[in-house]
Amino acid sequence: MSRGYNLAWVCRYFFQEFLRTYPLFRKTVQVPSNLAVADIVAYLTKHAGITDLTGELTKWQAPDYPIAAGGQGQVYCASRSDGALFAIKCINSHTDEKYGKHTAQELSTWAKLKNPKILELSGLGMFRGRLAMISPWMEGGSVKNVLKANPSMDAYAVCEQLAEVVRFLHDLNVVHGDIKGDNLLMGPDGNIKLTDFGLSVMHDKTLQFSSTELGGGGTLRWMEKLYLDGAERTKEADIYAVGMTMLELITGKIPFAEITNSVPVIKVVLHEKRTPDISDLAKEPISPRAYIMIGAMHRCWRYDPKERIEAKELVKLLDVMGKV
Structure with a gap:
């Protein structure tokens, strides 16, 4: 052809x-x-x-x-x-x-x-x-690199922006499907720029793309158990990935960083029901912001997708975090 x-x-x-x-x-x-x-x-x-x-x-x-x-x-x-x-x-x-x-x-x-x-x-x-x-062209490059080059930059505020843009998508019934640090760029105005909609799904009465049509994709360390089982992309799975990405942005480490090969991540998520190590955030004394963020992450990672926090609630929670 x-x-x-x-x-x-x-x-x-x-x-x-x-x-x-x-x-x-x-x-x-x-x-x-x-x-x-x-x-x-x-x-x-x-x-x-x-x-x-x-x-x-x-x-x-x-x-x-x-x-x-x-x-x-x-x-x-x-x-x-x-x-x-x-x-x-x-x-x-x-x-x-x-x-x-x-x-x-x-x-x-x-x-x-x-x-x-x-x-x-x-x-x-x-x-x-x-x-x-x-x-x-985003001269600043990825948000991850910007945070790494500027340790004084407020990573928690960046996480608030991420929650806001995901709420925007979910309000439109759009599932991104591949949320991770590499898909966040830093704009000249200080706003993050979410990109790469190649795995996204738009659910409405006239247009719908299914994951079975589009094949696999995504990145194992940011994917929830149902993705790993081959299920369709959902808002709940986006939220799971948001939790992983917030951890990535704040700690500078990829999810399950202690596992050097990505493939075993499937085992720890599917069968062991493990969540990532948050010891870097949980060091004593825990700041009020870190305490709220840890709680937010765990609500993103609930094993049962129905129990996960929704994007609009996550925005409210992180807004409280930004005021402490």
Whole structure:
């Protein structure tokens, strides 16, 4: 299967999901099956409200090699004529249709989320022959690195921001599905920027992507027992991951840091029902903020998902923490 065919499939799938979400356009917009990828991008940007930056990208300065690469694609840091920096995430071509749904789903969900604590989707376009998603470049990098480089920075306040943005998502019935420190960037305004919606699920009457369609994914140390068993992504699982991420941000250590290989984490979570070591937080004397945070984490990690704290309640609890 050629690269162009795969990109066309991704774009057509995204467009079909857009029409499913906005039925008004079904009778007014038809996409010929023989359209080129670039033309399909034009349709998407016209009717889904996403900016087509294909023409602009040819004027931007970008290095020959990406600054990051993985199985899903490569990321380039490009400079616009006015000096503004942008991240260009190029999508790899794959023959697996599940990957096409994965990419289309990320675009579909990301485009609808407008919040100062969510990384903005500036647009999409063709970059060096591949479909790309474009967003502002976050010079500060990951929140984890910023906290490490600035020990005096208030990690507890960052955790409050995380709870707030997750409440925003859950109020919209959006499940992120991959909350962890690596998916939190630091914006120039001091706000965290949640990114990577490739595993997210949007539950409503017109649009739903299931984890069975999208395959596995996620990161073992941040995943709750039902994820590990192959269940669908849920708000409760997001909350579990929020607890893990708060621990990560405050201590600077990944969950279950004492376990060097990620695979045994499955055993301790599924069968031993263990929670991460919080001894770094529980050192005497325990500060009032640490005491509240420890309680919040344990409410995020309840083994029974139904007993976990909801995002809106977590925001209230951490707000109290911020005042002590």
